Ligand SMILES: Nc1nc2c(c(=O)[nH]1)N[C@H]1C(S)=C(S)[C@@H](COP(=O)(O)O)O[C@H]1N2
């Protein structure tokens with residue numbers, strides 16, 4: 001019978017619960033590493049939360065943690081696990097079976113999360129089930145060893161009991177942590193895909209891209225025209241980066257087509273591969289933000305593959321799907337446009353795509369935000385209609401279509417840089433992919449807009465660097481930038497948030513000139 005008075009206090013049962021939770025979580029991760037890394041209970045819960053998260057939470061996470069948003073999420077899941085363990089321990093000490101019931105529920109939740117992931121393995125439930133059972137067993141075992149608080153023979157016996165309990169609880173938690181560490185090592189070892197990638201040789205381009213020397217103004221602190229792979233921003237919903245072996249990769253083109261097309265990696269590499277330079281931007285990029293980059297992509301035009309499949313006349317969209325279930329809706333007319341280099345890319349800046357940027361194959365489409373065009377780890381193109389299918393972000397408060405918006409950014413001087421009166425170089429980048437930027441103007445305080453000098457644009461599909469010589473007087477000044485596109489659009493000063501289809505407004509910086 002449960003008693004009103006706690007026979008064991010709070011701290012030890014809570015500690016036993018946390019240790020049991022760590023033991024179970026470690027066991028679950030270890031089994032996952034052995035079965036299939038995609039079944040990791042931690043990662044499954046994390047990805048489920050990402051999929052369920054409302055758009056504002058996604059924005060907040062990106063704004064708060066930038067690309068560390070996923071680490072923050074995993075730490076959050078860990079904190080919840082510790083709390084759950086503590087509560088389960090206290091509850092179990094007072095009402096036997098109830099604490100274990102909590103672990104069972106958590107295990108069920110984790111199993112469901114793993115089973116509902118895209119491409120879930122048939123054994124997806126197993127790690128969570130084993131983890132929950134392990135946690136339940138560990139909890140009973142530890143609570144049986146709780147030192148009694150009240151009627152005990154002698155103080156020395158009590159002390160021995162306490163130490164023994166502490167050793168068991170600590171040992172249990174340590175085994176869990178070690179199992180978790182072993183699981184990361186194991187799944188890292190099974191990541192043979194990076195080894196495959198390192199050994200891969202890309203085909204020689206049928207045509208190479210050239211970046212004119214005059215595209216680079218060479219100003220210290222100004223963003224380079226071509227972003228290196230390691231500096232390229234990364235945005236995706238994948239908690240653990242999909243590991244796709246090129247030998248197993250297939251692309252299926254189906255839906256509203258005359259005939260289905262299926263392609264292997266070798267089929268793909270046999271197609272003509274050309275280099276194209278395209279700036280990729282994220283719809284979540286704030287005014288002045290850095291979720292944008294430019295690379296030399298090696299790829300083959302998507303229009304040629306679509307032509308093979310012969311899209312039906314009534315189709316107006318291609319829903320591209322990644323191996324991890326992410327989808328993007330891209331207008332069919334953009335992908336079939338002979339004047340636009342929408343590609344299935346295999347190379348990025350002279351290397352195979354980095355694993356986190358979509359290895360072995362991704363899409364790159366000039367002029368559209370990444371969420372509606374740049375599917376990484378792409379395995380499926382479904383020809384369909386905007387009124388018949390919806391993409392991943394479309395159901396989460398974002399527009400079905402996402403053409404990029406005319407933007408410009410100040411990179412130099414940097415925030416907080418010491419400045420003295422006289423000539424100060426202001427510089428940055430401006431972009432409207434696939435239309436191009438005709439001019440950039442700069443305004444100091446409330447003065448007139450004055451033209452900046454543009455570098456040579458690599459093409460209309462890339463950003464362009466600009467510079468402006470500012471004759472600065474001492475005092476506090478605000479500098480603002482505004483771009484005008486090749487078809488005469490002037491960048492709006494009206495502020496719009498990133499959702500549902502991209503931010504607008506002018507970037508400005510305030511400087512103290514001595
Ligand atoms: N499979 C997959 N592809 C994806 C995404 C994703 O979440 N999953 N995110 C898209 C978004 S929102 C952007 S902005 C670009 C970012 O590409 P990058 O990480 O290579 O910079 O990838 C796109 N492709």
Ligand SMILES: [Mo]
Nearest residue numbers: 282283370371
């Ligand atoms: Mo994005």
